[in-house]
Amino acid sequence: MRRSADLILVFALTAVSMRVLLQDTIDPLIRLIVGLALVLVLPGYGVIAAVLPAGLTAWEMLLFSLGTSAAVAALGGIALNWTLGGLEQGAWVAYLGSIGLIGSVIGIMRRWRTGIGPNLSLHSPIGTWQGLLFVVAGLIAATAIAVASNGATRPLGPGFTQLWMVPADAAGPDAVQLGIYNLESVEMTYQIDLKQDGQTLRQWTSISLASGERWEIVVAVPRPMTDDGRLVASLLRLDQPETEYRQVVIWRSNKSAE
Template sequence: MPDKNKYSIDLPIVVALVLLTDLFILIPELAATPIRTVLGLPMVLLLPGYALIAALFPAKDDLDGIERLALSIGLSIAVVPLMGLGLNYTPWGIRLIPILASLSVFTLLMCLIAVYRRAHLPSEKAFSVSFDDVYKALKSPFSTQPESRLDRILTIILVISVLASVVTLVYVVVTPKQGEKFTEFYILGMNGKADNYPTQFTLGDTGQVIVGVVNHEYEPVKYTIDLRLNNNSLSIPSDVKSFSLEHNTTWEKTVIFTPNSVGNNMKLEFLLYKNDNLTVPYRDLHLWVNVTGGMNATL
């Protein structure tokens, strides 16, 4: 008698979806289509958990269909962040390709284990899903002989709710949303890090820092930068003084300045203005600097 388990379609479908998702992410022409998102959702939210459940519970009597589906979603939500946490401590980091590779290898490996474990069970005890099972499952909520009219109504409502949730989730993912509008403004030392700032000067010396601006305003913005030492403006080049940025673009330049007064713990301010509003700074940063002069300098 042929082994009924070999005709199970659930694991081949999982493998096919994993490989198809890989193609739609790795091939640039396919990655530009909305199908990538449609395939990516089950790749993250369903397939890893389903493959793990199939490997852990190969027998038909271990779990019923609803329990398998619910646990598949729950375990997927648990497994994927753990993979991301693990990748964070590897040289590859949390990037698209390492995450895709990890999810694919994990899911395919669990499918192989599930196939192996099911094959070592009697065919009548191994869990399997056939086309007939899928057809009956889809048809049963709408059958003409439900247990009661109330059960039929509740089942139909449940099916519609699940479909509406899936459609809503897909819409939310594929539709770009405008997030919070803001501008990043930062200063770095010449080593490219947030330390080793120039703070000790002799009058006439120059200092250098890296100033960066990132536009997250969802529109082009004209920025103006002003450097002030104890509320006195310092001279800076015109290409640093004023510039425009498109949304989601970064501006970063080395700014050279020369303190024009002597004192201790003086406030060196980096002021950023947005568009033509030069009255109130949009963002501001500062350093505390010391400037020494000659014998007659006032400290």
């Protein structure tokens, strides 16, 4: 077990990091430090132990771990961006944590089979200036991740609902298309009042839409009595029925198109 003590530690730290990052009640500073370790070190260390020959020095393991972790994070960002969930915190934690855990287990099995443990030599293969540049690069990367994490933890702005009313020429010269797009974070129930020159033409009540769902309808509207008639679509939220939430206006002529 001594020859795999570092990998057992990496496995344990990865598991703890995953648990910490999935707990919103943990102090943000602690979550930031743990997140940096999970992004910059732990998955790369597991991958290196799983695929490279044993016997690397401590400095080599550190350097390879940082570079590999950055590559794993970059590839993961591309892959997760194409999934339905997108770049969501839980998906990131699961992805990076799984890489670290699986890599550590494979590395432990390799060392058990070969009988070769880690080389704990601290002899540095890089010079002073190279080391300084490496430290600066690490600080820049850590700062970038900290800034990104701070932005990601800020609460998103409130959702909204789109309402539109446009001519539906394909359905006839007097037809319009009404539509709602729920971009709120929860299911919403709406009401639409369609009025022309102050007179109610149609009314739709209890239109329930889940978050991200649309509702559309094409309506034939008679021509206004006046030359400059106002066709008004008003949207109400049934949880706030006393307040008009959205309004769209189309000015229509009572003259037929020639």
